[in-house]
Amino acid sequence: MHAEVGDRLRIKGRTVGTSERHCEVLEVRGENGAPPYWVRYSDGHEALVFPGTDCQVEHRTS
Template identity: 65%
Template structure:
């Protein structure tokens, strides 16, 4: 997985009925766009994540 600052990350719910979470990648701490990523989620919380198979990165729109 590779990302750049400003990309959106979506974390799909792991169980039936779990909500999907969306956030903006604020910082890429790995090399060549690789994780970990510092993310601000739509609820305002920020945290460092190492995305798993339940995550997708979408390029930011200018």
């Protein structure tokens, strides 16, 4: 997985009835765009994320 500051992550729900979560990458802490990422979710809270296979990167367009 590779992400840059400003990219968005879409994390799919893991169980039935759980909605997708969306967040913006604020900081890349791994080497060469690798996880972990410091992100801000759409509800405003921030967290360190180690994304799994349920996550997709939406690269920002210039």
